[in-house]
Amino acid sequence: MTARGKLRVYLGAAPGVGKTYHMLDEGQRRAKRGADVVVGFVETHDRPLTAAMLDDLEIVPRQIIEYRGGSFTEMDVDAILERHPKVAIVDELAHTNIPGSRNAKRWQDVEELLAAGIDVITTVNVQHLESLNDAVAKITGVPQRETVPDEVVRAADQIELVDQSPEALRRRMAHGNIYKPEKIDAALSNYFRVGNLSALRELALLWVANRVDEGLLTYKGQHGIDKVWETRERVVVALTGGPEGSTLIRRAARIAQRVGAKGSDLLAVHVARSDGLTGASPALLAEQRALVESLGGSFHSVVGDDIPTALLQFARAENATQLVLGTSRRGRLERFLAGYGIGETVVQESGDIDVHMVTHEKSAADKSRWAWLGQLIRTPEFGPRWLLPVAGVVLPFLLTLLLANMRTRLNLVSDVLVMLIGVVLVARLGGLLSALFTAVTASLLLNYYFIPPFHRFTITDSNNLIALAVFAAVGLAMASVVDIVARQTRRAANASAQAETLSELAVSVLRGDEAIAALLARFRETFGMDSVALLERVDPDAPVRPDEQDDPAAWRLVAATSASGAMPCRMPGEADVLAAAGPDAMLVLKGRTLPASDQVVLTAFAAQAAVALERSRLASKAAEAGPLAEADKMRTALLAAVSHDLRTPLSAARLAVASLEDTSVEWSPQDRADLLAGARESLDKLNRLVENLLDMSRLQAGALSLHLEPVRAEDVVAAALDSLPTDRGDVHTADLDGVPEIVADPALLERAIANLVGNALNHGGTEEPVLVTASTLANRVELRVIDRGPGIPPQDFGRIFTPFQRFGDRDNTTGVGLGLALSRGLVEAMDGTLTPEETPGGGLTMVITLSAAEGTRPE
Helix, strand or coil: CCCCCCEEEEEECCCCCCHHHHHHHHHHHHHHCCCCEEEEECCCCCCHHHHHCCCCCEECCCEEEEECCEEEEECCHHHHHHHCCCEEEECCCCCECCCCCCCCEHHHHHHHHHHCCCEEEEEEEHHHEHHHHHHHHHHHCCCCCCCECHHHHHCCCEEEEECCCHHHHHHHHHCCCCCCHHHHHHHHHCCCCHHHHHHHHHHHHHHHHHHHHHHHHHHHHHCCCCCCCCCCCCEEEEECCCCCHHHHHHHHHHHHHHCCCCHHHEEEEEEECCCCCCCCCHHHHHHHHHHHHHCCCEEEEEECCCHHHHHHHHHHHCCCCEEEEECCCCCHHHHHHHCCCHHHHHHHHCCCCEEEEECCHHHHHHCCCCHHHHHHCCCCCCCCCCHHHHHHHHHHHHHHHHHHCCCCCCCHHHHHHHHHHHHHHHHHHHHHHHHHHHHHHHHHHHHHHHCCCCCCCCCCCHHHHHHHHHHHHHHHHHHHHHHHHHHHHHHHHHHHHHHHHHHHHHHHHHHCCCCHHHHHHHHHHHHCCCEEEEEEECCCCCCCCCCHHHCHHHEEEEEEEECCCCCCCCCHHHCCEEEECCCCEEEEEECCCCCHHHHHHHHHHHHHHHHHHHHHHHHHHHHHHHHHHHHHHHHHHHHHHHHHHCHHHHHHHHHHHHHHHCCCCCCCHHHHHHHHHHHHHHHHHHHHHHHHHHHHHHHHHCCCCCCCEEECHHHHHHHHHHCCCCCHHHEEEECCCCCCCEEECHHHHHHHHHHHHHHHHHHCCCCCCEEEEEEEECCEEEEEEECCCCCCCHHHHHHHHCCCCCCCCCCHHHCCCCHHHHHHHHHHHCCCEEEEEECCCCCEEEEEEEEECCCCCCC
């Protein structure tokens, strides 16, 4: 089997930082060491220093592809595979290949070369990474159509950042080392502004830093290193689900900001016990999750009975440097009786993780002076199961030692009552069995040490015998009552948690805004499971097979959520708990079995999962029906428009022709010419209207034919103006010859510009002429149609592109209302954008943005 090739990526923040130069320099270095290096595809952008780096390197001829009347060149993947060098140099990883190429994207070509065992050296700019595409568009105002999945770049064996400061890059631009002289001013005032370059540089640095961090975590995992390496600050805040959580989150966010950590380095974690429903409030946890995410952090939930250990394991797994917890305000007596709490244990075992104990008003207000005692005796499972029965035997001996030293001051009644208190205390802590051991032991000790004859297990006085019997009976009775009360208290707490959970679930159902993934995450946090998944039968119409639950091919994973390191179930047979979520879906839980008391909540969650799944199906069907509804709406509007706008020019033309045919009237040559001109104008209007209607129908049906080729802006604009039934003097042009050629369909672009100019002439006023200009922004060309009319409020920009919509409720004499809608559809069909802007000083500017032709656009 052929070993996979290695990928080396040169990543840059902006065009011109030197990625291609460094890539070729690496190729030259390897070639001098004797490696077999070829150039698969390199775009030098006519830069002499970059072109010089190609010397002495073998260049594989490019493949010529004919597409819609034009000739384009692409990398010849077949030729490189046949040549099979050791190293292939491939520029512009995010490039989109011309239709008819071997693959749609160049990164797919690179994947083929790597699979064949060929090492690849390539380049990519940060704006082409899929995850950063939206962020870059907001920063620069330029949407990037060519993107590469982050996973492709992350999987590279080596990523090298080619970095330059914004000032240095702008100097390179000013010296003519990046773009041609005629493009420099436009680039410096648009894409290459200092603010843009600084933001892009930060994005590139952070992306590479995250990639390095991933590699570090992988290395530590492979080598079993569990110590924290303080390569960057990460802050973990521990949440209990109590009301103090918001205070802790905000304090942790301030700590993260102070130590220089980004929002993404703030992690909130809730440790859920594995003993049934957690004691946390689902409502408060949901609020705290939203707060963390609003601060740019992330929320996590892990399962563990030993909370300090679970917290520290999570913090070390995330390479955290800071851990924030809320203080319990426990005193010395409390620590002596109840032992160290979570905070103290975490501090003792934190090692090289800094722990912040944060005081908060919530805990102080909710706890009385003796509230710690309730915490101490809240649960009968105090320590290991064997400890309390042993304590039930040992405690009477301790009480006997105390009472023996006070024999002269106490009588038998006092001794019995003190022993009775011990029995009750053990019953509350350890249950009925522990209390039984205590009662029996106390009875024997009372008989031996405090009932005459002393130090013998005999009783001579019948009253003492009755007292001892009553003690034993009352002790066991009180122990039984205390045990029943403790069990009922636990049931009440469990019922309260169930009621709160069901209440939150009911609210989410009424809101109708609970996504399946969020629902499963809440379910896992509520029950403290390792993973929760929603599975759906692949073929709902097929009969149920006996072995279907153990067949992963019979089930489709709809959604899943899991704790760190846990894998969701892929079939019901892998689950610890199952619940039906409708006739053809199952809610599967992994981690532990649930007690019968939790079945009510489990059933409710399963029902809500079924509702969410059905809602998702209905939403999909609604989305499929959306285009049909739009098409139907279009037909209705089309019929309404045709009823008047087709009939008007047709009637005018018929009237003119009928007048010319009337022999009873003798028309002068001038009258005849006027009638013919009127008929021609009406027929021209009718022809344009029919063409617009047909093109809009083709756009709606997705059947518009495109013939993309490099075209000059000034040629297309001139043709568009010639097609307008107006004086060219009403339209001025500027800067059309100083931009690169545009990749477009000439006829469609002409139609779009003609519609925009016609709209500007009709509605832009007559005070000043309409202006058509062009400029370059990065690898795009912008055409602007500018008028000085009354303009349109920005909040109404979206309405003007609605088909058959005349802004301002104008009558049909101004047109059918297709011009702008058709223009946007034509431009977007050519992979461009059409956006409105306010003209400085008043008016409306329509901006067409299209790609510059290959060979004339910047890197």
